[in-house]
Amino acid sequence: RGDGTAARGATARQLSFVVSAQRPLALLGGTFDPIHLGHLRVAWEAAEALDADVHLLLAHEPPHRPAPVASVEQRVAILRAALAGQQRLHIDLRELRRTGPSYSIDTLIEVRAEIGPQRSLILLLGADAFAGLPGWHRWQELFDLAHIVVLTRPGVAAALGAELQTQVLAHEVDTAQILATRTAGAIFHLPVTPLDISATQIRQLLRDGHEPRYLLPDVLLADPSLLDAYRLGAGN
Ligand code: ATP
Numbered sequence: 001r002g003d004g005t006a007a008r009g010a011t012a013r014q015l016s017f018v019v020s021a022q023r024p025l026a027l028l029g030g031t032f033d034p035i036h037l038g039h040l041r042v043a044w045e046a047a048e049a050l051d052a053d054v055h056l057l058l059a060h061e062p063p064h065r066p067a068p069v070a071s072v073e074q075r076v077a078i079l080r081a082a083l084a085g086q087q088r089l090h091i092d093l094r095e096l097r098r099t100g101p102s103y104s105i106d107t108l109i110e111v112r113a114e115i116g117p118q119r120s121l122i123l124l125l126g127a128d129a130f131a132g133l134p135g136w137h138r139w140q141e142l143f144d145l146a147h148i149v150v151l152t153r154p155g156v157a158a159a160l161g162a163e164l165q166t167q168v169l170a171h172e173v174d175t176a177q178i179l180a181t182r183t184a185g186a187i188f189h190l191p192v193t194p195l196d197i198s199a200t201q202i203r204q205l206l207r208d209g210h211e212p213r214y215l216l217p218d219v220l221l222a223d224p225s226l227l228d229a230y231r232l233g234a235g236n
Pocket of ligand 1: 028029030031032033037038039042124125126127128129130151152153154195196197198199200201
């Protein structure tokens, strides 16, 4: 275990070998437009498998995709309702406080500064999001700040680009334990229950006048106004 003073002066790469004393902090970013059982179940399984605190990080203006259909306020209300009654998954609204695109690198820099150098930080990515990583702003620097844990997602084409494959070869580990004993820099594939649920599918069902029951938490259907943005909205 490194001492705090030495760690402050160390480079990010050196920090990745400091043993963490706390539970890992894992972030699952998304537009959550709306949040569904795919997100919730894989986040839950990651929390248990990695013994991590999981924060669902709501993206404001995602740089890689069209604008969300529901407003930030509506998506926050849906998230709050969906997470009620449990203690393992938390909402993180930090990206809403920034203007401009929500770059993950900026978020990780901010979170790393907050938690300090000695705690393991994990970016959770569904397999589809992971495959798109080379399109992200300063993506290769993410490994200096956090581990990346890739979550099973059905229907994702397996082929990764050459650059990403190079990073996988350099960073992949085959045991989750490393994620708790180093603070950053590993890639780990965590097998979770494959759930072929997407927000796109749910928006489509609502737009067509169907009820997406059993694809998202029942509580979201108990209050019809929560999902009105999708019933009445003209988004994709
Ligand atoms: P959309 O259909 O609008 O693109 P989405 O269902 O993919 O939305 P996002 O909010 O874009 O949801 O996803 C946030 C994160 O959760 C991403 O890393 C994504 O890969 C992951 N994720 C979403 N749904 C699942 C699922 N069913 N299984 C595993 N990971 C998922």
